[in-house]
Structures are given as structure tokens and as C-alpha cells.
Amino acid sequence: MQAIVLEKHDPEGVKQTTVPAPAPKHGELLVRLRAAALNYRDSAMVFSEYGRAFRTPFILGSDGAGEVIETGPGVTRVGVGDRVVLHYVVDWTSGDPTDETTRRRLGGPMNGTFAQLVVVPEHSVVRLPDSLSFEHAAALPIAGVTAYRGLFGHERFAPGDTVLVHGTGGVATFAIQLAAAAGLSVIVTSSSDARLADAHKLGATHGINRKATPEWESRVLELTNGRGTDVVFELAGGDSLARSVRATRMGGTVLVIGFLAGMESTLNLPEVIRKMIVLRGISVGSRSDLEGLVNFYATTSQRPVIDRVVDFADALPTLREFGSGGQFGKIVIRINGSENKR
Numbered sequence: 597m598q599a600i601v602l603e604k605h606d607p608e609g610v611k612q613t614t615v616p617a618p619a620p621k622h623g624e625l626l627v628r629l630r631a632a633a634l635n636y637r638d639s640a641m642v643f644s645e646y647g648r649a650f651r652t653p654f655i656l657g658s659d660g661a662g663e664v665i666e667t668g669p670g671v672t673r674v675g676v677g678d679r680v681v682l683h684y685v686v687d688w689t690s691g692d693p694t695d696e697t698t699r700r701r702l703g704g705p706m707n708g709t710f711a712q713l714v715v716v717p718e719h720s721v722v723r724l725p726d727s728l729s730f731e732h733a734a735a736l737p738i739a740g741v742t743a744y745r746g747l748f749g750h751e752r753f754a755p756g757d758t759v760l761v762h763g764t765g766g767v768a769t770f771a772i773q774l775a776a777a778a779g780l781s782v783i784v785t786s787s788s789d790a791r792l793a794d795a796h797k798l799g800a801t802h803g804i805n806r807k808a809t810p811e812w813e814s815r816v817l818e819l820t821n822g823r824g825t826d827v828v829f830e831l832a833g834g835d836s837l838a839r840s841v842r843a844t845r846m847g848g849t850v851l852v853i854g855f856l857a858g859m860e861s862t863l864n865l866p867e868v869i870r871k872m873i874v875l876r877g878i879s880v881g882s883r884s885d886l887e888g889l890v891n892f893y894a895t896t897s898q899r900p901v902i903d904r905v906v907d908f909a910d911a912l913p914t915l916r917e918f919g920s921g922g923q924f925g926k927i928v929i930r931i932n933g934s935e936n937k938r
């Protein structure tokens with residue numbers, strides 16, 4: 597089968613090549629992938645940006661959807677022919693995470709979804725409604741689940757609360773869409789007026805251009821009548837975190853999710869303490885969060901935001917360019933042909 601393999605953590609170490617097809621063992625499924633999606637994590641794997649390397653070689657790709665074509669002995673949850681989306685943290689099914697349940701992940705250390713076939717444990721998939729295409733489903737596991745867990749997994753937010761979201765990429769567009777659907781007021785920061793206009797169409801209430809307004813936290817305070825936002829999707833890290841704390845109301849929550857602007861931040865601790873801010877690290881979510889997200893799309897006419905779909909043959913060049921920004925939502929890879937049901 598064709599796959600994108602990371603042979604070593606180096607830009608020269610990633611190849612699209614032919615590898616042996618895998619076979620399911622006890623409790624496992626063989627899935628023919630129909631779509632995958634790109635994440636910041638895939639390029640971070642190539643450059644070993646998380647500061648740790650996995651044992652190579654392995655197949656890249658953490659988001660994917662397809663159909664079950666073979667089951668190993670003992671499989672009872674799903675059957676051949678079922679359309680499924682794959683849960684990326686394969687052993688985290690529900691509840692609180694543990695070291696054990698968060699170890700195995702698709703696309704490092706396990707073989708991932710940039711391939712024609714993948715073997716996964718049966719407990720790690722969610723069945724898809726006919727109304728959700730493989731391409732839309734493939735967008736969900738990392739970015740969608742992260743946004744879902746941030747909004748619904750810990751603190752309770754109520755209609756009328758305000759959420760601040762940075763950027764207009766994968767996690768951000770899910771956060772905007774889900775928060776707007778839950779009745780929250782959404783403030784978005786972006787480097788682009790055109791993408792702010794698109795965010796508005798998606799449900800954002802206010803947009804702030806970060807380039808034109810580098811001290812955007814003052815504008816957030818103005819927009820919230822001086823009170824501050826209830827929750828922030830902090831996707832940038834670096835210097836952005838301190839600004840986000842300033843933009844947050846007393847007792848509000850900052851969801852620490854990404855580090856597009858830097859892996860280290862300096863915080864004014866008396867400010868965090870005085871305002872009793874909750875700093876909540878988010879690392880994707882459980883299969884049950886993915887089920888909640890699939891159910892959201894099964895019961896509304898909304899769909900995940902896809903910037904573009906590329907063919908598998910073009911996946912490697914697209915992966916090499918990923919990270920330069922400019923997309924609105926997710927970039928999806930079409931594998932083995934793919935139907936496009938809405």
C-alpha cells in the first residue's frame with residue numbers, strides 16, 4: 597500500500613512510498629482510509645518540535661476516516677462495511693485521562709492515517725451517520741475534539757458568555773462554530789480581515805485584526821464593557837498568553853492549547869492570582885468527546901470548515917508547506933477515492 601512514512605525526524609526523512617499492508621490481530625480492525633486531515637502535529641513530527649522523538653519508521657497522520665474492511669478475532673463493536681472515524685488517542689475512551697490511556701496515538705508512536713490502510717483497536721472508532729462525508733469526518737479527531745473538550749469538557753459556559761478565539765485555523769474554526777451554536781458570543785483575532793469576515797459568517801460576533809491592533813486585549817476589554825472574556829482559546833502561547841490573561845474576566849478560564857507564537861510564556865503571577873484565573877491545559881479529548889462531536893454534526897445542518905481537499909498524491913508537498921498559515925479551517929487529504937455526502 598501507499599503511505600507517507602517518517603524514516604527519521606528530519607525534513608529529508610519523510611517519504612511517500614510503498615509499504616506492506618497491515619493485518620488486524622485480536623480486537624483490531626483493518627480500515628480502508630477514505631480521507632485524512634493535516635495537523636500542526638504532523639509537521640511537528642517531521643521536525644521533532646515536541647522535544648521528543650518516537651521510534652522510526654512510522655506512518656504519519658493522526659486524523660482519518662474510512663470503512664472497516666476486515667476484523668480481527670474477538671471484535672464485537674463494529675463490523676465489516678461500517679463507516680468510521682478514528683479516535684486519535686486510541687485508548688482514551690472516556691473520563692479523565694491517565695498516562696496509560698494517552699500513550700498510544702495515531703501518527704506517532706503508532707502508524708497513522710496518511711496511508712491506504714490502517715489497523716486500529718476496535719474501541720478506538722466511532723460509527724458515522726450517512727449524512728457525514730468521510731472528508732468532513734476526517735477533519736474532526738484532533739482539532740474538533742480539542743475545541744469540543746475545551747467548551748464542554750470541564751468548566752460550564754452558558755449562553756451569553758463570551759469566548760475569545762485566536763486565529764482561523766482548524767481548532768479555531770471548530771471553536772467558533774461550536775461556541776456560536778451553544779449561544780456564546782465569540783470574539784476572534786486574526787491576521788487577516790478577509791478571514792475575519794469568514795469567521796463572522798461562521799458565527800463570530802466580533803473580529804480583531806491582530807496586525808492592526810497588536811494590543812488586542814484592550815479591544816477585548818472594550819467589547820466586554822471592561823469585564824473581560826469568560827474563556828479564551830489560547831492557541832498561540834508565547835507572548836499571547838499574558839495578553840489573554842489580561843483579556844479574561846475575574847474567575848475566567850484560559851484554555852492553554854497551542855504554541856504557534858512560542859512554547860514559553862511569562863506571566864504576571866499576581867495578576868493571575870488576583871483575578872483567580874483558571875489556566876486549563878487541554879490535550880485533545882476522549883472517544884466520548886469525539887462521539888459528542890459526531891452527534892453535533894449528525895443533528896445539525898452545520899459541517900466542519902474545510903479550506904481545501906487535496907489528492908493523496910499531493911499530500912506530501914502540502915504537508916511540507918503546512919504551517920505557513922493562510923488556510924481557513926482544515927486541509928483534508930482524499931484517499932482511495934471518496935464520496936462527498938453532506
Ligand SMILES: NC(=O)c1ccc[n+]([C@@H]2O[C@H](COP(=O)([O-])OP(=O)(O)OC[C@H]3O[C@@H](n4cnc5c(N)ncnc54)[C@H](OP(=O)(O)O)[C@@H]3O)[C@@H](O)[C@H]2O)c1
Nearest residue numbers: 636763764765766767786787832854855856857878879880
Ligand atoms: N492541545 C491540543 O490538544 C491541540 C490540538 C490541536 C492543535 N493544537 C495546537 O493549537 C495550535 C493551532 O492548531 P491548528 O491545528 O488550529 O493550526 P492551524 O490550522 O495551522 O491554524 C493556525 C492559525 O492560527 C493563527 N495564528 C498563527 N500564528 C498565530 C499567532 N502568533 N497568534 C495567534 N494566531 C496565530 C493563524 O490564523 P490567522 O491567519 O487567521 O491569524 C493560522 O492560520 C497549534 O499550536 C497546535 O499545535 C493543540
